[in-house]
Amino acid sequence: MPELAEQAILDFYTYPPIGGDDWRYTFQTAQVRTLEIQMLSRAALLDMANAENFEQAADLLSGSEYALPRGGKDFAEVEEILQQRRAAVRELFSDLMLDEPTVELFRTRDDFANLRLAVRRTMTEKPLGTDYSSGGNVPPELIEQIFSEEDVFSKPVFPDYVQEAVEQAVLAYYQQKDIRRIDYAIDSVQAQYNLRQARRLRSVFLLGFFRIQIDLTNIRTMLRLKFTESEQPNVFLEGGFIELERFRHGLELGYEALGPLFFVTPYHRIVDTGANYLASNKSFLRVEQQCDEHLTGFLKSTVLITAGPQPIIAFLLMKENEIRTVRLILTAKKNHLDTKLILDRIS
Amino acid sequence: MLANVNATRMELLRLRKRVALASRGHRLLSEKRDELSRQLIRIAREIQPLRKRVEAELLETCRRFMLARATMEPEATKAALEVPTKKFSLAVKFANIMNVKVPHLSKEMEGEIICYGFATTSGEMDVALLALERAFDNLIELAEKEKQARLLAVELQMTRRRVNVLEHVVIPELHETIRFIYDKLAEAERDNISRLMKITDIIRA
Amino acid sequence: MDYGLTLALIGAGLAALLAGIGSAIGISTAGKSATGVLSEKPERYGQMFIMVVLPGTQGFYGFLAAFLVMLNLNFFAEEGVPELSTTLGLQVLIACLPIAFAGLVSAIFQGRVCSGGILMAAKRPEMAFKAGVVYAVMVEVYAVLGLLVTMFMLMFGIDWPT
Numbered sequence: 001m002p003e004l005a006e007q008a009i010l011d012f013y014t015y016p017p018i019g020g021d022d023w024r025y026t027f028q029t030a031q032v033r034t035l036e037i038q039m040l041s042r043a044a045l046l047d048m049a050n051a052e053n054f055e056q057a058a059d060l061l062s063g064s065e066y067a068l069p070r071g072g073k074d075f076a077e078v079e080e081i082l083q084q085r086r087a088a089v090r091e092l093f094s095d096l097m098l099d100e101p102t103v104e105l106f107r108t109r110d111d112f113a114n115l116r117l118a119v120r121r122t123m124t125e126k127p128l129g130t131d132y133s134s135g136g137n138v139p140p141e142l143i144e145q146i147f148s149e150e151d152v153f154s155k156p157v158f159p160d161y162v163q164e165a166v167e168q169a170v171l172a173y174y175q176q177k178d179i180r181r182i183d184y185a186i187d188s189v190q191a192q193y194n195l196r197q198a199r200r201l202r203s204v205f206l207l208g209f210f211r212i213q214i215d216l217t218n219i220r221t222m223l224r225l226k227f228t229e230s231e232q233p234n235v236f237l238e239g240g241f242i243e244l245e246r247f248r249h250g251l252e253l254g255y256e257a258l259g260p261l262f263f264v265t266p267y268h269r270i271v272d273t274g275a276n277y278l279a280s281n282k283s284f285l286r287v288e289q290q291c292d293e294h295l296t297g298f299l300k301s302t303v304l305i306t307a308g309p310q311p312i313i314a315f316l317l318m319k320e321n322e323i324r325t326v327r328l329i330l331t332a333k334k335n336h337l338d339t340k341l342i343l344d345r346i347s
Numbered sequence: 348m349l350a351n352v353n354a355t356r357m358e359l360l361r362l363r364k365r366v367a368l369a370s371r372g373h374r375l376l377s378e379k380r381d382e383l384s385r386q387l388i389r390i391a392r393e394i395q396p397l398r399k400r401v402e403a404e405l406l407e408t409c410r411r412f413m414l415a416r417a418t419m420e421p422e423a424t425k426a427a428l429e430v431p432t433k434k435f436s437l438a439v440k441f442a443n444i445m446n447v448k449v450p451h452l453s454k455e456m457e458g459e460i461i462c463y464g465f466a467t468t469s470g471e472m473d474v475a476l477l478a479l480e481r482a483f484d485n486l487i488e489l490a491e492k493e494k495q496a497r498l499l500a501v502e503l504q505m506t507r508r509r510v511n512v513l514e515h516v517v518i519p520e521l522h523e524t525i526r527f528i529y530d531k532l533a534e535a536e537r538d539n540i541s542r543l544m545k546i547t548d549i550i551r552a
Numbered sequence: 553m554d555y556g557l558t559l560a561l562i563g564a565g566l567a568a569l570l571a572g573i574g575s576a577i578g579i580s581t582a583g584k585s586a587t588g589v590l591s592e593k594p595e596r597y598g599q600m601f602i603m604v605v606l607p608g609t610q611g612f613y614g615f616l617a618a619f620l621v622m623l624n625l626n627f628f629a630e631e632g633v634p635e636l637s638t639t640l641g642l643q644v645l646i647a648c649l650p651i652a653f654a655g656l657v658s659a660i661f662q663g664r665v666c667s668g669g670i671l672m673a674a675k676r677p678e679m680a681f682k683a684g685v686v687y688a689v690m691v692e693v694y695a696v697l698g699l700l701v702t703m704f705m706l707m708f709g710i711d712w713p714t
Contacts, residue, residue, distance in 0.1 A: 030588025183464025
C-alpha cells in the first residue's frame with residue numbers, strides 16, 4: 001500500500017482533499033444523505049434566533065426531532081432531550097460505520113474528556129467519583145482503576161492512548177504544579193493520537209479533518225492568549241497545516257496585523273473577521289462561528305462522495321454541531337439574551 | 348416626674364446643672380447626627396454607581412458563561428471547571444467612623460482564573476471568567492460600602508432618636524420641673540413673707 | 553479436429569457472462585443506494601426504480617449477442633450444429649468481445665452513476681430525470697455501441713456455414 005500523501009498548505013485552496021469513494025458504504029451513504037435533508041435548515045435556525053421568546057423558538061422546533069414536550073418549561077428537560085439526540089446520532093454512527101477503528105476513534109473524544117476530569121481530581125486529591133461520560137471506549141466504572149498501581153496483572157488492559165495521556169498529563173503537572181498543564185498535555189496527546197489513527201486508517205479525509213481541527217484550535221488559542229495577555233509556552237498543537245512559528249509570531253502582533261499574517265493560509269477570513277470582532281466587541285463569538293463554519297464547509301464537501309465513510313463522519317459531526325446550535329439558541333432565548341449575539345454566533 | 352419631686356432649693360440647683368448638661372449633650376449629639384448623615388450620603392453616593400457597575404459585570408459574566416456553556420459539549424464544560432486554580436481569601440479589619448465600628452475587607456487572590464486547556468473549551472469562557480475576576484474587586488468593595496452604610500444608618504437613627512428625646516422630652520421636662528420648683532419656692536417665700544407680715548401686724552397691734 | 557465450435561461457444565458464453573456480471577454489480581450498487589434512501593423516504597420508490605434498473609440492460613445486451621451466435625449456429629433447428637473451422641470460431645469469439653467487456657465495465661460504472669443520481673434525487677427530486685437518468689443513459693450509450701459492433705460483426709462480418 002502506498003504511503004498516505006501528506007498535503008502541504010499550498011496543495012489546496014480552502015479545503016484539503018477528502019479522498020475517494022469506498023463502495024462498501026453505498027447503502028450507508030445514501031441513508032445518511034437522506035437524513036441530512038431532514039436536518040434543520042439554516043433558515044429554520046435563523047427563524048428560531050429571531051423568535052421573540054423561548055416559547056416561540058421552541059414552537060419552531062415542534063415539527064423536528066427536537067420537539068419539546070408541551071409545557072416543558074424546565075430547561076433541564078431541554079438538555080435531556082438534546083443529550084438523547086446526541087446519543088442517538090452516535091448510536092447511528094456506530095451502526096453505519098463498517099470500520100470499527102473509526103467508531104472507536106470518535107469515541108475517544110469522551111475518553112479524553114473523562115481523563116481530563118479524572119487526572120485533575122487525582123492530582124488535587126479529590127475523590128474520583130463515578131460521574132463520567134459513558135460514551136468512551138473505557139467504561140466509567142473502570143476509570144478509577146487506571147490510577148490504581150497495585151497488582152499490574154489483574155489490571156484491565158487500557159488502550160495505549162489512555163496510558164499515554166495519563167502519563168503525559170501527570171508528568172506535565174509535576175513539572176510546574178499547574179493544573180492547566182494537564183489539559184495542555186492531554187490536548188496534545190489527543191491531537192497526535194487522532195493524526196496517528198487517521199494515518200493508520202489511511203483516511204485522507206480524517207487526516208485532513210484533524211489537521212484542520214488542530215489549525216483552528218491553534219488560531220483560537222492564539223487569539224485567546226492575546227486577549228487574556230497570558231504567557232503560556234508550548235500550548236500550540238503540532239501537526240496542523242500551518243507551522244507553529246506563524247502562531248508564535250502572531251502573538252506579538254496587534255489584532256489588525258493578524259489578517260495579513262494569515263493571508264496565505266485558507267484561514268485568512270477566520271482570523272481577519274475573528275480578530276476584528278474580538279477587538280471591537282471583546283468577544284470570541286465571531287471567531288468561533290467562523291471556525292465552525294470552516295469545519296462545516298469542509299464536511300459539506302463530502303457531498304462529492306457517492307459512497308464512502310466520509311459522508312457518515314461528516315453527518316455525525318454536523319449533527320453534533322446542530323445540537324450545539326439548538327442548545328445555544330434555546331439557552332439564549334430562555335435567558336433573554338440579545339438576538340444580535342445569537343446571530344453573530346450562528347451566521 | 349412632677350408628682351414626686353422635692354421642691355427644694357437643692358433640687359433646683361441639681362436640675363439646673365442637669366439642664367445645662369442636657370443641652371450641651373443635645374448640641375453635641377445633633378452635631379454628630381449632621382456629620383453622620385453627611386458621611387452616609389457620601390457613602391450612598393459612592394454605592395450607587397458601584398452597584399450598577401457590579402450588576403452589569405455580573406450580568407455580562409452570566410451571559411458569556413451561558414453562551415460558552417451552550418456551545419461546548421457538557422462533558423467538556425464539566426472537565427474544564429471541575430478543579431479551580433484560583434485561590435481566594437478574604438480578611439476583615441475594622442475601621443472607626445464616628446465611633447462606629449465598620450468592617451474593612453481586604454482580599455488576597457492568587458493563581459490565574461483560567462483553569463483549563465484550549466482545545467475543547469470556548470473563548471467565551473475566558474471572557475466570562477476574566478469579567479468575573481474584575482467583578483470580584485468591585486463586588487468586595489460594594490459589600491464593604493454597603494455594610495458601612497447600613498451600620499452608619501443604624502447609628503444615625505439612634506443618634507437622631509437621642510437628639511429628639513433630649514430636645515422634645517428631657518429638656519422641656521427639666522425646664523418645667525425647674526419652673527415648678529421655682530414657683531413652689533416662690534410660693535413658699537411669699538407664704539413666708541405674708542406670714543411674717545401678719546406676725547408683725549400682730550406684734551405691733 | 554477443429555476447435556471452431558468451442559471457440560464460438562466461449563465467445564457467446566463470455567458475452568453473456570461478463571455483461572451479466574457487470575449488470576449484477578451495477579444493480580447492486582444502485583440498489584444499495586436506493587434502499588439507503590428508501591429506508592428514510594419510502595415515498596421516493598418510483599423515482600429510484602428506473603435508476604436501479606438501468607445498469608441491468610448490459611446483461612440483456614450480452615444475452616442478445618450470445619443468442620445471436622446460437623441462432624446463427626442453428627442451435628434450435630432440426631438439422632443440428634454445423635462444423636466450424638477454427639478460424640471461423642476465432643472470428644465469432646472476437647466478435648463477441650466488444651459487448652462482453654463494454655457491458656462489464658459500463659454496467660459497473662453506470663451503477664455508480666445511478667448511485668450518485670439516486671443520492672441527488674433524494675435531495676432534489678425534480679432533477680431525478682433531468683440529470684440522474686440522463687447521465688446514466690450516457691454511460692449506457694457505450695454499452696449500446698459495443699452491442700452494435702458485436703451485432704454487425706456477427707451478422708455481416710462472419711461467413712456463417714449455415
